[in-house]
Amino acid sequence: MENITENLADKLKEYAINGDYPFHMPGHKRAPLDSFLNNAYRMDITEISGFDDLHHAEGVIQSEQNVCAQLYHSESAHFLINGSTCGILAAISAVSSWATLKDTLLMCSNAHKSVYHAVQICRLKTMFLDPEETSIPSLYAQIEPKQVQRILEQSFDKIVGVVITSPTYEGVLSNVEEIAKICHLYKIPLIVDSAHGAHLGISTYFPKSAIEQGADIVITSLHKTTLSLTQTALLLTNYGLDEGLMEYLQYYLTVYQSSSPSYILLYSISRCVELLRLSGEQRLNELRMALSNFYAKVSLLKKLKVLTKEDFETTFDDSKIIISTKHANIKSQELFDRLREEYHLVLELVSIEHVVAIVTMMDSGKALDGLANALITIDSELDYTLDQGNLSSYNRKREFAKTIFEALNDEREELLLKHALGRVSAQYLYLYPPGIPLVIPGEVIHSDLLEIVNCYQINGLSVLGPASKESNYIKVLCETKLT
């Protein structure tokens, strides 16, 4: 056979000795946490006697899940080896089976694509909660409890469950406590996608977790902000969850996860929970000190701006460092690239007018000093500009002609995006990260979508579709043009 020019395994080996500093996921920051994995193949076992079965846990896995539940103040914890993705699919499938006579999910419009996927699989209708705006047009903020109240008042008899994201990718938290109270008045379960909040609930120096605030089902990614390997997550349930709903949850976790779960991933969850239990609070308290120093330093920036709690009308988890380029004569992509190339600091995300660094308990004060100093130096070389004249908001009201399920199963054709105005989308378009769809199947394509896609593209951000990688094209339903 021919020679392979590129090989993933070799590239990964090479990258392991690369000196870039990761201000991005995973949260363990590639530190040699444990020499266990020196022996990975040796420990990559199957369900042999004594090692329990993730899908019917009653031995060592169950006893660790109990310890984990206690750590996170939840009634139960389920280890996930297919990421938060499978937890989201399982939670929505479960409420949908449980409330079988209802047909609508009330969800935040800035949900991760897995929420939309679950809606499609479960053939649900949707009602949307739109996040509040911030000073940065592409940065979504919190869901207001009064919005939830208004919709449930009118439509509680149709709604299988409520799904919100808190914290968001950028660390913005909603008032889960109030929202949970409203949901419980109507006996509707509240599911919170806390993929970015696995470090919450451990130290009082950081915001309360969604479980502590009364959410019924919480999904959280251990790898994003704590110490486990990528693709590991938790599904947590709160006290008093209906038993029938719990049975559906357990069933669907079996459906959406491999029947041959990786003991290497389970190992890393086990070790992560132990480290959090023994030293998580102390590590997070130290991180609070380091963050305080960092935010004091960067308050001196003149053109770049690091957002602080004062910039939000809601709780903000400032272990997400959001750097705005709105009033500096530098594009966000250029800032990202300069930090990487000149300072070997690799950030997590670039958006239109901001970049994000993810900081975890594995980051030292020294690393944060390095980031602060780099920002101060770059800032000193920039000029102040007025707003760069992008859109005032990337928030869109979605209008639907079909459910996601219907639209995915209908006849479709491919058009140039600019010719698709007024047509019904038969596909998703999204940025990754963060993986929040810009348009979803069944949605009517309005001009604001075209403007937003255009804005991302001229800023060098790639908008991803499904099979076709040509993001200038979109699949739409074959039918007479809607207006």
Added chain:
Amino acid sequence: MENITENLADKLKEYAINGDYPFHMPGHKRAPLDSFLNNAYRMDITEISGFDDLHHAEGVIQSEQNVCAQLYHSESAHFLINGSTCGILAAISAVSSWATLKDTLLMCSNAHKSVYHAVQICRLKTMFLDPEETSIPSLYAQIEPKQVQRILEQSFDKIVGVVITSPTYEGVLSNVEEIAKICHLYKIPLIVDSAHGAHLGISTYFPKSAIEQGADIVITSLHKTTLSLTQTALLLTNYGLDEGLMEYLQYYLTVYQSSSPSYILLYSISRCVELLRLSGEQRLNELRMALSNFYAKVSLLKKLKVLTKEDFETTFDDSKIIISTKHANIKSQELFDRLREEYHLVLELVSIEHVVAIVTMMDSGKALDGLANALITIDSELDYTLDQGNLSSYNRKREFAKTIFEALNDEREELLLKHALGRVSAQYLYLYPPGIPLVIPGEVIHSDLLEIVNCYQINGLSVLGPASKESNYIKVLCETKLT
């Protein structure tokens, strides 16, 4: 917090230095294949620039998938990090969306539970293909092409796709070539669950693979019989697959897999494909020699019997070593335990009248000699018995009152299994391994089910239900008793 008495991580570390020999999965047999994983946390990255994106592969991952497709004689290969499970879910969801006006899956009744889960998610009706019987009552054999022909003739206009398992857990292959031809006459896609056949298609000393025989979509577990880490698998598609169906496949692979795929799992796939490409054929040719010696030796057994190709009316992959206890005065569980305790040989599976050892290219002639010698010694201490008087067959005709989807979403109550005769099941019951359901939601409970469950239980095999671990109980639908 309290001390934990058991900790999975520590147990795994301990097991890594245990001296038991694994005649079970994973196929890498816990050999230190690669020192890479010494550095696992260091290489556990996210989709940083240059490392491609599993869900939109166009760089290094795509180039490796192409190499893998070539190795397996398929048109495309997709790396899976949520096991064969996600490949099965994606394949059935895809044919179901693609053939949206049809509503029935034609499937083998000995399918893995993930096939039944897909049926439920996609709200499909089912028609069943029953495997032929063998001399061992609990051992399923092949699906006959004429059965497929008979059903498609009558019902082709309802059927979204055909799903069979080949090879089975025990290495029995169906005539996929004939079955594929029949399916193609009716333009119906053939999906083959080849989870246990990732070593096929590489050496001519072993049976042909399902792809080589013309199946349209094949799912295979790399970790079961080749060299990758547990939870890794491939979805392969054959030449000429409809483009629309391919798009649905790609979409559903995104749905059922974590949006944060593990680069450690991807690394192990990359390394596995490379090893198979460079030395797979040679390793398998050597295994053929070792197996020939093994089968010659064990042909001398008097009471135990190791099944050979002559025991099947179809192709048999003899890298699965099936040891029958049917005519020996030893129970299969006792044989399994003696091999483990006295010889440190750990086999894969115990059934009522047989045990199974899984042999891969990582097993040496010496290891096989050890197994042969142990069997010869044990055999010399046993007496010949007549058939132990279990059931004559574990094959059951399933009768349905509801679809799986309907039954899972209906009102249910819990009964003692023995009181559930004539009722409609609202749950699954299965043995794991192999994870083939004994009863599924919507199925009418007949006396043969009770006999089979009883038989497994008196033989010390545990029958698993979903939430309730009490396998004497079963959830049934709340309605008037059917007869």
